[in-house]
Each structure stands twice: as C-alpha cells, then as structure tokens.
Amino acid sequence: MSKSPTKPSFARPAGGWAALKSSAEHLISAGNPLTGVKSLLNVNQPEGFDCPGCAWGDPKHTSSFEFCESGVKAVSWEATSKRCTPEVMDAHTVTWLAEQDDCTLESLGRLTHPMIYDAPSDTYKAIDWDEAFAVVGRELRALDHPDQALFYTSGRTSNEAAFLWQLFVREFGTNNLPDCSNMCHEASGVALGESIGIGKGTILLEDMKRADAIFIFGQNPGTNHPRMLGDLKKAARRGAKIVTVNPLRERGLERFADPKNPIDMVGNAMGGEGTTLTSLYLQIQVGGDLALLKGMMKVIIAADETARAAGGKPVLDDAFIATHTYGLDALIADLKAEPWERILAQSGVSRDEIARAADIYINAGRVICTWAMGLTQHAMGVETIQQIINLLLLRGNIGRPGTGPCPVRGHSNVQGDRTMGITELPKQEFLDSLRRVFGFTPPSKPGVNTVEAIAAMRDGKAKALLAMGGNFAAACPDSDVTWAGLRALNLTVHVSTKLNRSHLVHGKTALIFPALGRTEIDTQKTGRQAITVEDSMSMVHASQGMNLPASDQLRSEPWIIAGIAMATLPTSKVPWATLRDDYRLIRAKIEAVFADFENFNERILRAGGFYLGNSAKERIWKTATSKANFIPACLPTQTTREAAQAQTQDRVFTLTTFRAHDQYNTTVYARNDRYRGIKNKRRVVFINADDLAAMNFTAGQHVDLSAVWHDSRSRVAKNFELVPYNIPRGCLGAYFPETNVLVPLDSHGARSGTPTNKSILVTLVAAR
Secondary structure, eight states, X not given: OOOOTTSOGGGSOEEHHHHHHHHHXXXXXXXXXXXXXXHHTTBTOTTSBOOSSOOOOOSTTOSSOOOOXXXXXXXXXXXXXXXXXXXXXXXXXXXXXXXXXXXXXXXTOEEOSOEEEETTTTEEEEOOHHHHXXXXXXXXXXXXXXXXXEEEEOTTSOHHHHHHHHHHHHXXXXXXXXXXXXXXXXXXXXXXXXXXXXXXXXXXXGXXXXXXEEEEESOOHHHHOTHHHHHHHHHHHTTOEEEEEXXXXXXXXXXXXXXXXXXXXXXXXXXXXXXXOOSEEEOOOTTTHHXXXXXXXXXXXXXXXXXXXXXXXXXXXXXXXXXXXXXXXXXXXXXXXXXXXXHHHHHOXXXXXXXXXXXXXXXOSSEEEEXXXXXXXXXXXXXXXXXXXXXXXXXXXSSSTXXXXXXXXXXXXXXXXXXXXXXXXXXXXXXXXXXXXXXXXXXXXXXXXXXXXXXXXXXXXXXXXXXXXXXXXXXXXXXXXXHXXXXXXXXXEEEESBOOHHHHSOOSEEEEEEBOOTTBOOEETTEEOOEEEEOTTSEEEEEOOOBXXXXXXXXXXXXXXXXXXXXXXXXXXXXXXXXXXXXXXXHHHHHHHOGGGTTHHHHTTSTTOEEXXXXXXXXXXOSTTSSEEOOOOOXXXXXXXXXXXXXXXXXXXXXXXXXXXXXXXXXESOSOBGGGTBOSOOOEEEEOHXXXXXXXXXXXXXXXXXXXXXXXXXXXXXXXXXXXXXXXXXXXXXXXXXXXXXXXXXXXXXXXXXBOTTOEEEEEEEOO
C-alpha cells in the first residue's frame, strides 16, 4: 500500500508516527531531551516513578515502555532545563504576567525558590523557607475560626502528602478540604456509593482482556489517557465489541496505531489505517447519555418479556437479581412510563441505533462500562451514572471477570487522595480512627466543597486558601467570581512546580512554595524516599524519582506540609519532624488508620504494587439495603436548552468543554490540537456546519459566547473563531479553561456539587 502524504493528521489513526513526532518535539521544546528520554525509561517501572499523568492502570509496572504521548509531555516538561528563578520573577510584574496566556506561563519552566508577593513592586521576591512558614503560621493563627481557611488538594498529590495534609487540616480544626474530585468525578463517587456501596470502579486491568463488550461514555482517551487505547486495541482485535457514546467524533475513539508496536508503525508509515476500535459510534446530543441509557434498558426489558412469553431463555440474570439487588420493579415501572418520543428527542439518536446498542449488550456475556467527565460534569451526572449501574445489574455484569463499572480518573492520584481522607464529608469511623492514632479530636462538622469554597470567598466568610498543587484560579467555574474571591483573601499559598494562573490571582499576602516533581530524587534525613499513588483500578504503586532536583531549594510535599504544620500548631500532638524525615513512618500511620493498608511498607516492595480490594467486586454491597440498588431517574419534561430558548429571542446552544491534545487539565504545553485539526490557536468554537449556515456565520469568523442563566450577571467569552466540525446540531465545543468564565457558580450537579462544564447554555454574536 502506498503512503498517502496528503491526508491531514486529524484524519489519520490516533497514535502512529504523528504521536512519536509530537513526543520528540516536546522533549526538544522542554530544553532537556536527554534527561527527558532517560526519565521516560523509568516511567511506571518497578524501581522508577509513577507517571504524573493520568490514572489509567499499569500492567504490573514491569514492561520496558509504559508511557504514552501524554506521559511524554508531562515528564519532559517536568524535567525541563528552563527555570523560573527569582530573577525571572523580579523582571516581570504580576500585572504583566497575568496578561500572558497559560502556554507562556508553562514555558517559563520550573520554580526554583520559595517566593512572596511584594505589593510595592508588584513582583514576587525570594524568601527563606523558615520565614515563609512563619508568615503562614502567623496568618492562620490570626483567623477568627479555622473554618475561615480553605485547604485545596490536587489529584497529583501523593498518598503520603495527602494523608499529612488532611491530618494537619483536621488538627487545625476544620474539614474544609475542597479538592479536584469536587470538579471532576464527585458524581461517580456519589452514584456508585448509593448504588453498589463503594465510590470506586470495580474492574482490574485484566478485566479489559476478558470483556465481550466495552461501552465508553463521555471520554476521549486519545488525548486524556492514551495508554487506554492499547487495551482497547487488544480488545477490538480479539473480537470484543466497543460502543462509543460521545457528541463529537473523536479520532482516538475510531482508529489507533500503537506507537510502541513495530507492526503498527510500519503499517502507519505505509498509509495504513490502524486498528478500528469502535463497533458502534452513538453521536448523542450533549447531555443525552441519560436518555440513551433509559432507551437501552427499555429495549432490554421488552426483549426479556418477549423471550419469557415465548418460553425462551430470559434476558435478565434472574439469579443475580434475586440474590444481590433491590428495586428492579421500580426501575421497570419507570422505564415503561418514559415515552419514546422524549428518549429520542433528548438522546439525539435514532431508535434503531439504541436497539443496536442494546443488542450488543444483550449478546455480550461480559460487559464493562467506562466513563469520564463527559458524564460527571452535568446537572444530572449522578443520575446518569446510576443508570449505567442499572444497566450492568440487569445481567449481573458486576463481580464477574471481564465485567464492571470503570470511572477513569484524569489525574494520577485523585483516587488515592480521597482514599487518604481528602474530603469535606469525612465518615465518623475515619475520624474516630484519627483520634485513636494521633490523640486529638478531629472536627465532625462538614467542610465545604470547591463550589462552596468559592461562595465562601465571595461572601467574605473565607480569609485564606492553601493549595496543595493544582491551578485553582484556572480550574474553577465562573472565573470572574472566583478571581474576585481569591483577590479578597488575606492569604493565598500554592505548592507548585511551575508558575500558573493561580499565583497571579492572589490574596493580600501570597506565597509560592516550589515542590519536587514526581521525576526527582527526594532525600530526607533518613535517606532517599519513595511515595505511593493509587490508580483508577485501586492498585497502589511505589514511586521514586531519579532526576536531580531542579533547584537545591525545592522541597517535597510532605516536608512542606510538616513545615506549615509546625509553624501553625506549636503544641501539635503529631510528630511532624519525625514523619517528614522518614516516609515509612507516614505509611505506618496510614496503616494504623486504614485497615486496607496492612503491611503497607512491605506490600509496596512488590512489582506492580498491591490491590486495595473492592467490596462490590466481591459482591458485598455496603449500601443501606445491603444489596446493589436499582435507582430510577426520570428524564426532565423539558431540557434546560428548551427552557432557555423559550425565554430568549436568540438561538441557544449547549456548549461542552474539553482539553486540546497538547494540554493536561489546565496545563497547556502548546496551542495545538492535532486530532481536531487545530494549529497554534485555542480560542476556537466547534460548530455543526448546518448551524453555521443557519446563523449566517462563516468558517473562520470570530464570535463572542454569552452564557444564558437565570441571574442578571453577564458572562462572556470573547473573540472565538468558528470551526465547522462533526458535532450534533444545537451543540458547540470549546477548550477550557478559556470558557470557564461561562459556567455559573450555581450551575452544578444537585447531588454532586460538580460544575456543569459539559453543558453550558450560550448564545453567539459576531465579535466586534
């Protein structure tokens, strides 16, 4: 087969030579390619470090090349030779830096020194660590009440750091522990907890090898967790059916050429199309998953009744349902009452397509359902995920090999942080355990989640924000409200590796604490240290950096937390200095608090780490009914877009936001999006070509997006270029964080508190 040089990159299979080329470009752009390559050879290895990218599972951490293009970007830009020194910061005012885009801030390189904001010069200045800790301790002790402080956590924080962080915060006297889970997979935890008794997915990586069908909802693994594509390719090649449910046509869900597979790469060089992944692609309306799932179950229930009437084999798993579930009759009644007209209108797909999806499910002996923020960041995210669990329960597809739910966490340790107690709603059993082990009484009053934290800043109830990683200012909704709240605080402290937007939208006293990265050697008084993380499949791995630190002033997250704690709590009951010096002692305390971490220090020595276990996988249901619960959910009689359209004369669209390919969460490595054909720009809005024509707009024209909401506030994202794309009519797509300004603070899941970044009502007008 001859090579096709004219085929654009977004029309080629995901991965392939384009992925290798992009990886090489990022290694070179980061300015330290040799160190970057050396680092990559230690990613996800038994004696190496856990990838600071996504939380997709690793095959025992034993193969030679266990990284992907996203991992290359994360590792190479952490191992960069570029440095954001005090001299660099002194040369630029915060006002000037705030005018730069996120890609420019990332390119300044690694932070090297602790710094404090100097108002007269509008710059950050270097500060000694002890002096910096003294400032933080003084500000926190000056608060009227501990609840005036907010303690944010990023999903990149290690288990050891997360445990110390929540321990300090609770000894300080509050449960104000908002975290990135509040903004991404909170709906998954709430839904799964009510349905099956544990807020985690049940599958292991080997289950992907046994599934007969895999249903993928609301996620784009080609950009967000490319290592998943290798497992999907293997599943497709052995004959498993893959059903994709997504409003946009994403190349990473259609075809894949594995950059680590020589045969794939030869075929890709010759113009080959790679492996076809998706058997059935359901291009739903934005937010149409709930309607689709109800339609599928409606078909399945009807097929079961037909089979029984004919004396055939039932479609439902009667034995499993009788033994392990509760509430089927209520679910069936709800499904029968839901009219097909509403299901079809709200899903955006045909009845035939729904029947085809249901048929694949019925004929598959073992089914996995996997999802990401395309489901969680909606007003009815919890209800939608519970319909996925209903679907799986109908045929006993939980607790058998090759079956189960799989929420794919986007950050490397977001699941581990929650396991370690990073939550604003701690269980009393956990608080009792902390009291037993450490000798102080933790507060029991619920804290605030991320949305509530922003409201507390807005209303003057919060006076301080300390962030363990992340980029709070860029990640949060309603940017104008969030930024005004941050600027009103007395204190902001950010533990970071790179300069980001949050350092520039700061409180009256603002400090930046530079931390060691995952790739770097962490040496304390007792010697070289290792930390641990937990992936999406409840596997706990050790991680040990191998690069020299970017500066001799960098400190580890546990060291920084201990320093803050000792400066703030002079009579603390916790042996902070001892724990800081030896992470094995931190893990011993974790073991004492959590029963699942028995022999913690010994078990992380195993190649591949260890499995925490999962009660639902063992068909033990820790719910109020002691069963797995069928939980119905009614479709709204009118969608939010229909309601908004009735109140305005302008055409209302539903905007969904997502990452570009050269982006990881709020970190922007470059202004490109290879799989969607975008080069060197980010302020674009993807629109159906028919909608483009109907609005009398043209491709390339610039527009302003205005949010439609019930309050009188103006929320506008200005000057976005229109790009025709394969997306359903009435729907738009754009990148975050540029569009976070459009998400109202009170537009969030009623059950989860998760902002509705995936369903924003907007109108378009030509930019001036």
